[in-house]
Amino acid sequence: MERIVRKYRGMGFKLTPQRLAILKFLEGNTSHPTAEDIYTEIKKRYPTVSFATVYNTIQALRERGEIMEVTIDPERKHFDPNPAPHHHIMCTGCGRIGDVFVDYSASLKLPDDVTMEFTTTGNHIDFYGLCNRCRIKTTN
C-alpha cells in the first residue's frame, strides 16, 4: 500500500481516494476485470464514484504502461494489471480468463510474404478452451 503510494506519486500520478481504491483492487489481481467490474467494486466503498472516473483512471494507467487491455473476449474489454508481456486463455463456457506466462516468440517465425510486407514488433496469443468446472458440466 505504502509501496503503491510511493510508486505512483513518484511518477507524478495524482492519488485520490478513488484512484487508490482502483489501484488497490487491481494490485495483483489476476481476474481480468472489465471496466464495469472495477466500477462495481469501487462503488462499494465510494458510492458516488462515476464510470468516467474508472475510465479516466484506466486510461491514465494505460498511458503509463501500468495496465494492459485484453481483447480475448469479443463482448467487452478486460484489463490486466500485469504489464509483463504474456498470453491469455479463455474458457468458452464461462468466460473466465487465465494467464499464460510463456514467451513463444522464438517459435513464431512468419512466412516471407508477411515479412516482406510487415515488420513485426510484438505478438499476443489467445488460447480458447474449457476450464475444469465447465468441462465437467458439459460432460454430464
Add this chain to the structure above:
Amino acid sequence: MERIVRKYRGMGFKLTPQRLAILKFLEGNTSHPTAEDIYTEIKKRYPTVSFATVYNTIQALRERGEIMEVTIDPERKHFDPNPAPHHHIMCTGCGRIGDVFVDYSASLKLPDDVTMEFTTTGNHIDFYGLCNRCRIKTTN
C-alpha cells in the same frame, strides 16, 4: 457467382439481392472489413440497405461458419470470409490487417499450471507491427 448461389441455396440460406451483394463483396476479400465497410459498399448498389441487414447477414454467416470475427483491433470488429484457421497481423500505424497462414499449434505447449485448469480447444495469434508504407513514413 453461380457457385455462390448454388452453395448457399444448398445450405438453406435464403438469397436476397442484398445478401448476394454482401456475399459477392466478401468472396475472396482479404481486407478484413468492418460491418461499416460492408454497409458502405453495399449501399453503393442498394442505397436503401440498412445496417440491420448487414448485421443480420453477418450473424447468419457466422452461425454457418462461413465468416470469422477478427478481434485484433480493439476499436471495432472486423470480419474475415476465410473460415480456415489462421492468424492475423495488424499495422499499428494504419490499422491494416494481414493474414498469416501458418499453424503454430505444435509449438504452443502450455505450462502445467494452465493445462491443469484448462483443456485447450484452439488458439489465435495476433501479430503487431508496421507495414512497409508506415515504416517509411515513421523513419522519415
Add this chain to the structure above:
DNA sequence: TACTACTTAAGAATAATTCTATTATAGAAC
C-alpha cells in the same frame, strides 16, 4: 401462382465508452 416462413428497412433500444462543464481537491509553494 399462391403461400409461408424468412428477410428487409427504419428507427428505437441497448451497451460500452467518451466527452463536457462544473465543482472539488491533491500536492506544491509559501
Add this chain to the structure above:
DNA sequence: GTTCTATAATAGAATTATTCTTAAGTAGTA
C-alpha cells in the same frame, strides 16, 4: 497550516457499435 493551481471527480449528455422491434416485402417451395 493556508493558499493556489493544475488536475481529478462527478453528472449527465453524446457517441459509437450493435441489437431489437415491428411492419411490410419477397424468396423459394408447393
